[in-house]
Amino acid sequence: MRCLKLFNIMGKTIFDKIWEKHAVSKLEDGAVILYIDCHYIHEVTSPQAFAGLNKRGIKVRRPDKTLATCDHNIPTINQHLYINDDSSRIPIETLKSNCKEHGIEMYGLLHKNNGVVHIIGPELGFTQCGMTIVCGDSHTSTHGAFGNIAFGIGTSEVEMVLASQTLIQYKPKQMLIEVNGQLGEQVCAKDLILSIISQLGTSFGTGSFIEFRGDTIEKLSMEERMTICNMSIEMGARGAIIPPDEITFKYLLEREYFPKSESANLIKEWSELKSDIDANYDSKVTIDAATIEPMITYGTNPGAGIKISDTIPFSDEESFVKSLKYMGFRCGDKLEHKSVDYIFLGSCTNGRIEDFRAFASIVKGKRKHPDVIVWLVPGSRRVLEQIESEETGKILRDAGFEIREPGCSACLAMNEDKVPSGKYCLSTSNRNFEGRQGLGARTILCGPLVAAASSITGVITDPRKFIANEL
Amino acid sequence: MNFEKINIIKSHAVITTIENIDTDQIIPARFLKTTTREGFGDNMFYDWRFNNQRETLSNSPFNNLNRDYKILVAGYNFGCGSSREHAAWALYDYGFRVIISTFFADIFKNNALNTGLLPVTIGADFYSKLLENNSKRLIINLNKQTLEIEGSTLITNFDVPLYKKECLLNGYDDVEYLLSKLNQIESYEKQNMCITR
Numbered sequence: 310m311r312c313l314k315l316f317n318i319m320g321k322t323i324f325d326k327i328w329e330k331h332a333v334s335k336l337e338d339g340a341v342i343l344y345i346d347c348h349y350i351h352e353v354t355s356p357q358a359f360a361g362l363n364k365r366g367i368k369v370r371r372p373d374k375t376l377a378t379c380d381h382n383i384p385t386i387n388q389h390l391y392i393n394d395d396s397s398r399i400p401i402e403t404l405k406s407n408c409k410e411h412g413i414e415m416y417g418l419l420h421k422n423n424g425v426v427h428i429i430g431p432e433l434g435f436t437q438c439g440m441t442i443v444c445g446d447s448h449t450s451t452h453g454a455f456g457n458i459a460f461g462i463g464t465s466e467v468e469m470v471l472a473s474q475t476l477i478q479y480k481p482k483q484m485l486i487e488v489n490g491q492l493g494e495q496v497c498a499k500d501l502i503l504s505i506i507s508q509l510g511t512s513f514g515t516g517s518f519i520e521f522r523g524d525t526i527e528k529l530s531m532e533e534r535m536t537i538c539n540m541s542i543e544m545g546a547r548g549a550i551i552p553p554d555e556i557t558f559k560y561l562l563e564r565e566y567f568p569k570s571e572s573a574n575l576i577k578e579w580s581e582l583k584s585d586i587d588a589n590y591d592s593k594v595t596i597d598a599a600t601i602e603p604m605i606t607y608g609t610n611p612g613a614g615i616k617i618s619d620t621i622p623f624s625d626e627e628s629f630v631k632s633l634k635y636m637g638f639r640c641g642d643k644l645e646h647k648s649v650d651y652i653f654l655g656s657c658t659n660g661r662i663e664d665f666r667a668f669a670s671i672v673k674g675k676r677k678h679p680d681v682i683v684w685l686v687p688g689s690r691r692v693l694e695q696i697e698s699e700e701t702g703k704i705l706r707d708a709g710f711e712i713r714e715p716g717c718s719a720c721l722a723m724n725e726d727k728v729p730s731g732k733y734c735l736s737t738s739n740r741n742f743e744g745r746q747g748l749g750a751r752t753i754l755c756g757p758l759v760a761a762a763s764s765i766t767g768v769i770t771d772p773r774k775f776i777a778n779e780l
Numbered sequence: 781m782n783f784e785k786i787n788i789i790k791s792h793a794v795i796t797t798i799e800n801i802d803t804d805q806i807i808p809a810r811f812l813k814t815t816t817r818e819g820f821g822d823n824m825f826y827d828w829r830f831n832n833q834r835e836t837l838s839n840s841p842f843n844n845l846n847r848d849y850k851i852l853v854a855g856y857n858f859g860c861g862s863s864r865e866h867a868a869w870a871l872y873d874y875g876f877r878v879i880i881s882t883f884f885a886d887i888f889k890n891n892a893l894n895t896g897l898l899p900v901t902i903g904a905d906f907y908s909k910l911l912e913n914n915s916k917r918l919i920i921n922l923n924k925q926t927l928e929i930e931g932s933t934l935i936t937n938f939d940v941p942l943y944k945k946e947c948l949l950n951g952y953d954d955v956e957y958l959l960s961k962l963n964q965i966e967s968y969e970k971q972n973m974c975i976t977r
Contacts, residue, residue: 333968334961338942342961344968354864356815365955382813396813403815447863447887463865463891464817465953473958475965479941481886511800512857515886545860547886610800610860628799628855721809721862730832742804742861744827 320585322483323552324518327458327582331441333475343478346440348374348470349426350413352400353381353723354445358468359407369411371474376435377408377415380425381446382723385686385713388418397724411471424689424715427451427657431535432691434564438553438579443470447542448657448739454534455561456553456582458518461542481547482591484517488525490599495772497667498533499659499737499756501525502540503604505596507614514546517591520584521551525598531560532663539658540739543611552583603771605644605735606754608632609743617645617759617771635743636751637731644753645769651734652683652764653746654757656720659737660688662695664757669704671761671772677709678767684726685710686718710764722747735763783896785951789877789920790930791850795911796841801854802861803888807870809862820866821873842874851918853880853910859888868895878920880927882907893944894954900927906936922948 321329333342348371350358355377362369369375379401384392392398401418408415416422422433427448430436442452442459445467452459462476469476492501519541526534534551541549558576561567568575602616609632615621621633623640633639654660654668665687677683685705687693693715696702705712719726720738722745728734730749737760741752753769762775811823829840836843852871858881859867868891871879879892880900892899900920902910909929910918917930922945928935940948947953958965 330972334964336943340941340943342958342964344965344972353812357817357865360816361955367959400813400815445863445865447861449863461863461887463863463868463887463894465865465891465894469954469958472955473962473965474969475958475961477943477954477958511860512883512885515857515883545857545885610802627797631798721804723809723812740802740804740861742802744808745804748808748810748827748832 319589320587322584322588340479342475347442349444350377352379352404356403361468369471372412375413381717383716385716385718388714425657428688434567450542450548451535451539453538453550460548482517484519485590485593487523488596489523497756498536500604502537503614504601506544506612511612512545514544519546519549532661648768649735650732653719653736655686656738658739667757668761669701672708673704675765683764686713687715689715786948793851793853794849795853797855799855800857803867806867820870824870824874850877856883860885863887865891868892900938
């Protein structure tokens with residue numbers, strides 16, 4: 310070991326390995342020109358980037374590495390109808406004409422592959438392993454679940470990637486979060502990541518890329534891993550990465566567009582894709598999964614989370630006071646059993662088939678509470694079809710729920726799915742910022758199981774108690 | 781995109797000490813529906829500035845101002861949340877050229893640097909000094925990487941990546957730079973037989 314240190318030969322992290330492989334060249338100040346393998350685009354953050362290209366008189370350099378969807382501002386009912394609102398229709402039409410002009414594959418409204426960008430990339434098999442993936446959306450971190458360097462970018466950077474298939478990037482710090490232990494009954498991946506963010510804070514990961522590891526992570530399904538990586542941005546991280554394993558490869562082999570003829574070689578290569586034992590991290594954190602319980606948030610940032618049976622902590626700090634005033638809560642309040650007006654299941658955090666199955670497992674044989682408006686929004690048309698093709702659709706409908714069409718929906722409320730001012734929404738999405746789900750809307754983040762139990766009772770409900778009461 | 785070159789900025793500052801200001805606050809999602817970069821300044825911090833009836837809120841730090849203020853001082857973790865570059869455009873369009881905070885979220889910081897808006901990270905001590913001297917003008921010198929409170933001896937240094945500093949000083953953007961490196965990019969692609977889909 311001493312000898313190794315003398316020559317400064319340290320092991321590499323999975324992040325180092327992918328980063329170095331994608332470094333085209335290095336700038337004087339240490340930044341690199343980073344090659345991008347896969348670029349997802351959507352209607353809200355791309356029009357100005359295409360306008361920039363047009364102004365420069367250049368074409369998209371690698372349309373074959375670019376894929377478009379519309380998701381952020383689309384209706385989630387009656388998608389077959391004309392969108393009358395100009396400001397909502399024009400960005401979709403603009404994306405369509407930009408994709409046509411530049412030869413980019415686009416999965417528009419009603420296309421069988423349409424859906425939320427971070428749902429469809431993995432579900433179709435475009436997101437693979439060891440890649441660099443970007444998108445003009447902060448939740449691009451989702452794709453790190455497959456062992457990728459995946460991160461959100463701004464529109465200027467979208468233009469850079471369209472123009473050159475590269476980005477100028479400074480290497481971030483690296484953090485290892487090791488999660489060990491068995492998650493409890495009715496405790497899901499969303500609870501795990503909400504708990505981690507509440508323990509560490511919303512800026513703990515800023516400047517860093519996080520590697521998630523440990524026996525808890527290894528046991529998670531790909532969809533659960535995506536939920537974890539998705540919300541790493543809510544602790545400020547540039548992104549998160551989980552080394553690929555057999556679970557990853559099995560998931561990929563089932564994807565329609567995964568190149569199955571090359572799978573043996575690819576999987577052999579990707580099996581090596583892990584951090585060396587002596588790899589160096591700038592920081593390390595250990596999390597005990599066994600202590601985690603169903604989580605909810607009480608404030609206006611995703612770090613303001615508590616166990617569902619806990620009370621809101623005390624603080625007189627200015628931003629904290631402002632957030633509680635907005636939410637209509639007081640320090641010391643208990644939120645369990647508090648009534649809610651809206652419930653939202655969906656988004657790139659919890660809009661996948663397993664989330665709908667989890668929701669259905671709780672509401673099976675029950676009736677939706679009449680006073681709660683519940684939006685069930687699949688993350689993609691394929692998720693919607695899957696729901697309908699299996700028992701899940703029938704369970705949900707029999708319980709009085711309506712299933713909408715895919716889109717980002719009430720996660721950011723750009724479309725009509727807005728929560729009215731002052732109303733409470735239990736939401737499986739990723740952000741509880743002021744006004745996020747509509748002007749004055751009060752968002753309480755949770756996982757699909759809490760959302761499901763509460764949709765039957767009309768009040769914030771612990772799924773464990775809900776199930777126990779039924780026995 | 782085209783933005784004004786930055787070197788020396790002298791201005792009073794708008795100050796808010798609220799922490800974790802997310803990009804949904806800076807520009808709410810309902811204002812993201814346009815396909816151009818212009819005009820976002822009118823809607824910057826809209827819900828902090830106006831009530832439901834579109835009446836001006838007197839307690840907002842952004843109202844009762846003319847737009848001569850080129851500097852915004854804000855609390856810890858400014859610009860967290862969504863990657864929407866519209867937040868940087870809105871601040872720029874409103875008239876700001878410099879944002880000072882004790883901590884910036886990553887994506888916002890990149891977006892700002894790419895759009896002619898200088899993020900200046902300072903220590904908690906100097907942040908307190910700025911709050912104490914809130915009526916004084918501030919002087920930012922990008923070339924020297926200094927922030928000074930006018931008419932005082934209070935001065936601090938700040939970091940900015942060398943490459944991005946050159947871009948801001950000269951009004952360059954990354955696209956031009958990257959296009960000048962196309963040869964390198966092409967030979968990288970040949971050598972690596974990049975993963976295709």
